[in-house]
Amino acid sequence: MQTNPLGHNVDLAERAYRIRRNALLMGEVQGQGYIGQALDIADVLATAYFHAMSYRPEDPHWEERDRFLLSNGHYAIALYAALIEAGIVPEEELETYGSDGSRLPMSGMAAYTPGMEMSGGSLGLGLSIGVGMCLGLKRNGSSSRVYTLFSDGELDEGSVWEAIMSAAHWKLDNLIGIIDVNNQQADGPSSQVMAFEPLVEKLQAFGWFVQRIDGNDIEAVRSAFDAARDHAEPKPRMIVCDTRMCKGVPFLEAREKNHFIRVDEHEWQMALEALDAGRKA
Amino acid sequence: MTRTTDTHPNVDTNEGASPKPRLKTSAMIASIAAEGQRTKPAPFGHALVELAKSRPEIVGMTADLGKYTDLHIFAKEFPDRYYQMGMAEQLLMGSAAGMAHEGFIPFATTYAVFASRRAYDFIHQTIAEENLNVKLACALPGLTSGYGPSHQAAEDLALFRAMPNMTVLDPCDALETEQMVPAMVDHQGPVYMRLLRGHVPLVLDEYGYQFEIGKAKMLRDGADVLVISSGIMTMRALEVAKSLEADKVDVAVLHVGTIKPLDGETILREAARSGRMVVVAENHTVVGGLGEAVAGLLLRSGVTPKFRHIGLPDEFLLAGALPTLHDRYGISAEAMTTTIKGWLG
C-alpha cells in the first residue's frame, strides 16, 4: 500500500474537523455562502489530501503530484479549507476569503490560488479537463492520478456525460471521479430538479468502476479511495458520495436545506462551538 | 508547463495610496442598486405573471436558476406552466425551441454567460435560424457579478448582435424591464433580454419613459456632451449628467434600450448636432457592443463628431466586490465623471 508522502499522522477525523473549522471561519468573513457544501464534503477532502493523494505543499506544481480538479468551483471555500490544512495556502489568508485583493475568491480560479488546478464557476467542465489530463499523463508515462470532484447538480449537464462516456472509451484508470450527492442544487433538491437515479447503474453501464458510499463516514471514504486506486480493471473509477449538508453543525443541519445559506452574526460562534462539541464526543 | 500563482492578478499593488476598506464579494446577492436608491422587487417576474394571465401560450422554462432569475414568481403563480429543465442550458434552449414549434411562447431563463457561451449554438440553430418565438431573459449581464469571468457576461451583446433574427434588449431599470415583457411577446421572433433581477433600481419613471422595441429615447438634452448608453449605464449617465451640472457642463443622455435593431435614425440625428462630443457608455466589453455599433453607423453615414467610448476592457475581469470593480473598470458614475471631464480638457 502506498504511504502518504507527507507522513501524516493526525487522524483523518481530526483533519476533517479542521477543514470544517477553516470553512466556518471563511464563511464568517462573508456572513453567508456555500457553507453547507463545505461542511458536507470535508470528510472526502480530508481523505483525498491526507490519505490518498501525493503532493508537495511547498511545490504545488510538482510534476509527479496527483491532480485535484474542483469542477464545482463554488465549493472553493471547501477546497481552500483543505489547502490551508495541507499547508499549500497560509492560514493567515483565511480572513481574506472573497474580499477585494484576496487570493481566495468565492469561485475557484486557477490563476488566483496555489493548488487550484482549474478555473471553475461554470459548471460541468471539470471531468472533460480530467479526461485530457489523464490522456496527457499517460502519454508522458506518468503514474499520477487525476481526482475530479463534481456535484449532483452537474449531472444535469450533457458535457458531464460526454466526458463519462469518453473516459471509459479511453480506459482511463488514472481518473477518479467523486460526485457529491448532497441532493441539493440552486432551485431545490437535486432529485426533484432533475431525476438522476439510478446513478450507480447508469455509471456502470457507461463502463466505470463504481462505488457508492456514505460520504460522511470517513472509514467508508478511506476504503473507497483505496479500492479506487487498487482496482485492477482498466476502467475509470467513480466514487458516489451521499453527503449531508452542514454536517458537523447540528443546528445548521436541521435547517431547511439551501444552496446558499446566510448565517447570522451571533451564530458563527455557536457553529464553531457545535463543531467543537462534535470533535470531543 | 506550470502556471504562475506567485503573481496572481488580484493583488493590490497600489501601496502608499490611501487605504480603502476591503470590500467583500458576496456576489450572489450583490445588487446594482446604490444605497438608499429606489428599487422594485423582481420586476421581470411580476410583469410576466401579469401578462401570462391573459396569454395562456406563455410558459416559463429555466435551467436550475428559477430562484435567481425571478422566474420563481411565475412558477408560484402558474406551477403547471413552469418547466424546470435542470442545470442544462443547451437542453433549455433546444426544448424552448420545441415548445415554440408547438405554438407556445417560452420565456427561458438562465445567466447571460450560460446562454451566450454554453448554449450559443443551440440558440443559433434551434431558435434563431427558424425565427422561433422564444424569449430569453438572462441575468447577470455585463459586469454585474463579482464572481470572476465565469459569471461576468462581458460579451453577451456582441454575441447576440451577431446572431441573425435576434432582437437584443438592454434595460436600464425596473420600469423598463416591466415594459419590455409585453413588447417581447408582441414581437414575432426570438428576443434576448439582459435581465435585471432582485431589487432593481427604479429611475426612468422620473423621465416619463415608455419603452418601444427599436426606439432610442432622449432622456435629457444638453449642449456639450451627448452620452449614448444602454442598460445600467444609462442610470449612471443620468447621475454623471447631474454631477457635471456643477461644472457647467451640459450633458444630454440618449438611452438605447434596443441594441438590435439599432435606432439609426435617432442616433444619427442626435450625433449630427454640431458641437457635442459623443460618448458611448456600455456595461460590456469595448469589442462588438453598442460602442462599435454606433461607431460603425456614424462612419458609414459620414457623421463624424468627436467620439469617445466607455466600456469594459478586452480582458478577463477580476473577481471582487462590484463597486470596486465598477470603479476599477471605469463604469461607476464617479469614474465616468472623471473620464468625461478629462476628455473635455
Ligand SMILES: Cc1ncc(C[n+]2csc(CCOP(=O)(O)OP(=O)(O)O)c2C)c(N)n1
Ligand atoms: C453551467 C452553469 N449553469 C448554472 C450555474 C449556476 N449555478 C451555480 S451552482 C448551481 C447548482 C449546481 O448544483 P450543485 O453544485 O449540486 O449545487 P449545491 O450542491 O452546491 O447546492 C447552479 C445552477 C453555473 N454555475 N454553471
Ligand SMILES: [Mg+2]
Ligand atoms: Mg448538490
